């Protein structure tokens with residue numbers, strides 16, 4: 001029988017290059033603390049207590065706060081997930097109300113359901129071309145807050161999974177005029193402060209709570225994250241209470257040590273490491289931008305209207321002008337070239353890069369895509385000029401909200417074949433993972449566009465999570481309130 005631990009043992013012997021998280025890229029030279037049994041301890045004498053820090057952990061969190069320019073920083077060993085759950089819960093009251101970008105990660109929706117919040121949505125514009133979720137615009141926030149005066153906090157994801165950044169400074173000014181806290185999910189932007197090639201971090205732009213996954217873009221172990229606080233619009237004691245609720249009472253010293261090692265490394269030699277990385281990245285982006293059929297999404301997408309700014313550490317390779325779709329290119333990179341990408345959609349594949357990426361890794365990706373294009377030409381597979389049915393309409397879907405998420409999750413539910421579910425009320429979250437943004441939330445009407453999207457995703461081999469059924473795709477719907 002294949003076992004997980006043996007499979008993990010065997011995996012590192014295979015020569016597969018990771019253009020995915022974690023940001024240490026399994027490069028042992030990039031981290032100062034290697035995980036191992038000898039460092040796995042509990043709260044023994046001299047090692048402090050994460051939930052009541054007064055010693056070494058207090059100091060370590062203060063060092064992280066100084067590095068990022070926060071007033072206070074909390075370690076999370078439950079990723080940005082734990083930190084976002086704590087942030088939303090700390091800034092709202094049970095049965096209250098929250099304004100969120102519709103493309104927030106599912107953990108924000110989970111906080112909404114736990115706190116029985118009413119949720120109001122900010123829909124990002126969709127970019128033309130590429131069909132990416134764009135930025136949230138300040139005017140949208142202004143409008144929404146005047147229509148929903150009961151909102152207690154605003155949550156924006158910036159950067160998005162694809163690297164799209166919103167104008168946080170302008171948004172924060174509006175949110176603060178309403179005396180509300182702005183929570184920014186910057187899970188994918190923990191590297192921003194370390195080089196001017198990347199967008200400006202939300203910390204210092206007026207955000208009150210900023211969440212960073214260190215493990216996504218920096219050399220730190222999976223699950224490591226930081227929650228930064230600035231100003232006094234968010235209640236620190238509430239944050240402390242919820243951070244204790246959403247994390248284990250036995251936080252791993254390997255994970256906390258990994259956060260500390262990462263912060264110390266960046267404090268000591270961040271500028272040198274980032275300088276070298278950005279040089280490697282720029283050279284690779286220049287080469288990738290010369291591809292004939294695969295298009296590297298870059299600066300030209302930034303227009304202040306739809307995309308305020310873009311994180312160029314992400315390699316978004318749009319394949320709509322080629323003869324393969326996203327899942328086919330993703331599989332081909334893996335099977336033929338030993339390259340594991342982070343994510344695929346119908347029309348693009350995404351690679352994540354970091355300071356731990358090697359010259360050899362970048363070279364392998366550039367060469368693989370050049371070779372793939374060469375093989376298309378040699379075999380006469382002239383890429384179709386006709387763009388595939390665009391994914392533009394499918395990235396963020398809006399279904400009429402019939403019930404708040406938390407209430408919908410408590411209702412009786414039943415299954416229905418997906419093709420017969422139009423007009424019913426969803427009894428589950430449905431999403432592609434990654435990126436984990438709900439296509440539908442419990443309590444929302446199922447639209448024909450949602451059904452079309454799910455069908456298209458499945459036809460292309462993408463897995464929609466949250467569906468059920470053994471003999472065909474079925475969807476959980478609420479027993480009452482369906483048409």
Ligand SMILES: Cc1ncc(COP(=O)(O)O)c(C=O)c1O
Nearest residue numbers: 078079080081105157185187213
């Ligand atoms: C935008 C965004 N926010 C939050 C999270 C959760 O982060 P973590 O994996 O650190 O819990 C993710 C995970 O992919 C994400 O993409």
